[in-house]
Amino acid sequence: MISPERSPSQSPRSPAAAVAGAPFLSISVTDPVKMGTGVQAYISYRVITKTNLPEFEGPEKIVIRRYSDFEWLHDRLAERYKGIFIPPLPEKNAVEKFRFSKEFIELRRQALDLFVNRIASHPELKQSEVLRVFLQADEEKMDRARSYETGIFKKPADFLQMFKDVQSKVSDVVLGKEKPVEECTPEYEKLKNYIFELENHLAEAQKQAYRLVKRHRELGQSLAEFGKAIKLLGACEGDVLEKVFSEVGSKSEMLSIKLQREADNLLFNFEEPLKDYVRAVQSIKATMMDRANAFRQHFDLDQERKYKELNLEKLKFMNPEKYAEAESEFRGIARRLQRSLNT
Numbered sequence: 001m002i003s004p005e006r007s008p009s010q011s012p013r014s015p016a017a018a019v020a021g022a023p024f025l026s027i028s029v030t031d032p033v034k035m036g037t038g039v040q041a042y043i044s045y046r047v048i049t050k051t052n053l054p055e056f057e058g059p060e061k062i063v064i065r066r067y068s069d070f071e072w073l074h075d076r077l078a079e080r081y082k083g084i085f086i087p088p089l090p091e092k093n094a095v096e097k098f099r100f101s102k103e104f105i106e107l108r109r110q111a112l113d114l115f116v117n118r119i120a121s122h123p124e125l126k127q128s129e130v131l132r133v134f135l136q137a138d139e140e141k142m143d144r145a146r147s148y149e150t151g152i153f154k155k156p157a158d159f160l161q162m163f164k165d166v167q168s169k170v171s172d173v174v175l176g177k178e179k180p181v182e183e184c185t186p187e188y189e190k191l192k193n194y195i196f197e198l199e200n201h202l203a204e205a206q207k208q209a210y211r212l213v214k215r216h217r218e219l220g221q222s223l224a225e226f227g228k229a230i231k232l233l234g235a236c237e238g239d240v241l242e243k244v245f246s247e248v249g250s251k252s253e254m255l256s257i258k259l260q261r262e263a264d265n266l267l268f269n270f271e272e273p274l275k276d277y278v279r280a281v282q283s284i285k286a287t288m289m290d291r292a293n294a295f296r297q298h299f300d301l302d303q304e305r306k307y308k309e310l311n312l313e314k315l316k317f318m319n320p321e322k323y324a325e326a327e328s329e330f331r332g333i334a335r336r337l338q339r340s341l342n343t
Contacts, residue, residue: 023052023053024050024051024052024053025049025050025051025053025056025120025126026049026050026051026120027047027048027049027050027113027116027117027120027135028047028048028113029045029046029047029109029112029113029116030045030046030047030048030109030113031045031046032044032045032105032106032108032109033045034100035066041100042066042067042068043066043067043100043105043108044064044065044066045064045065045066045109045112046062046063046064047062047063047064047065047116047134047135048060048061048062049061049062049063049135049136055127055132056132056135056136057136061135061136063135063136063137063138063142064139065134065142067092067108067112069134069142069146070089070112070115070116071089072134072145072146073116073119073130073131073134074086074087074089074115076130077119077125077128077130077131078286080128080130081124081125081128082290082294083287083290083291083294084122084124084125084287085283085284085287086119086125086283086286086287087114087115087118087119087280087283088115088276088279088280088282088283089111089112089115089279090107090108090111090112090115090279091279103264103267107267107268107272110268110272111272111276114276116134116135119131133145191288192288195281195284195285195288196285198281199278199281199282199285202274202277202278202281203278205274206271206274206275206277206278209266209270209271209274210271212266212270212271213263213266213267213270213271216259216260216262216263216266217259217260217263219259220255220256220257220258220259220260220263221256223252223253223255223256223259224252224253224256226249226252227248227249227250227251227252227253227256228249228253229249230245230248230249230252231245231246231249231250233245234246234249301336305334
């Protein structure tokens with residue numbers, strides 16, 4: 001059972017180990033609490049921030065966050081820091097009966113704690129205004145930030161981007177441009193192949209770790225049931241057999257408890273770290289996808305610049321009246337191309 005009352009953090013990260021006067025940012029995700037009932041139920045967490053950084057409101061701040069708030073933080077960082085590896089979030093659990101199990105909640109708490117502390121240890125991400133909002137904003141400010149970033153205010157931009165994408169595709173057809181699949185430098189290809197192989201091997205290792213944990217649990221459960229059954233059987237026999245069967249049953253139950261503990265140990269210290277590595281590799285792939293998209297966009301802009309440049313030369317002699325307008329368009333494309341190189 002998860003207590004509805006919060007208790008003091010049992011293992012908050014402490015800045016005590018930091019060198020006196022040195023900048024530090026310490027974050028703890030603690031005290032998961034089930035809120036609400038039925039389909040509206042969710043788990044909230046206490047997020048404790050301790051820091052001496054001047055951009056923060058004070059040396060310590062405690063806020064309450066839920067999983068969707070962590071999602072918001074992840075997505076906003078991914079939008080604003082293209083090309084930077086954003087630490088992975090633990091996945092959602094769609095199976096209702098496991099969503100509020102003690103084991104699942106603790107695994108998620110640990111993963112969320114690791115997530116925010118990875119961000120806090122990154123030299124650029126830790127300076128993000130989004131992170132400060134997440135760590136300091138009260139419930140009202142947090143809701144307002146989330147609605148602004150993900151709600152109706154963002155939809156016009158999404159629509160505009162969709163329009164630009166369609167316009168770009170039409171332009172490609174008209175101009176007969178061929179888009180490259182992606183960047184093809186030897187170093188990039190080597191890294192890409194390594195990441196894909198690493199993901200496959202990690203996923204296979206994680207799958208086998210899951211099976212190992214499952215086997216330990218099943219064997220432990222079988223031994224517990226066997227111990228109970230053999231004790232009941234002994235109760236039907238004489239004193240001598242009853243004592244022997246009772247001892248066998250007790251030993252089976254003890255082995256069952258040890259196997260369940262070993263299964264928990266394997267889960268927390270073997271399977272879960274492997275799952276985290278898989279998620280990390282998937283996040284790296286997402287960063288590589290951002291790079292590939294940026295490469296394609298740069299290629300498109302460069303092709304459009306070349307087309308505008310050719311058109312400009314033609315208009316200079318054939319239609320001087322439209323030259324000024326075409327020159328303005330060409331300069332606009334050139335500026336966009338330069339910006340793409342700087343981002």
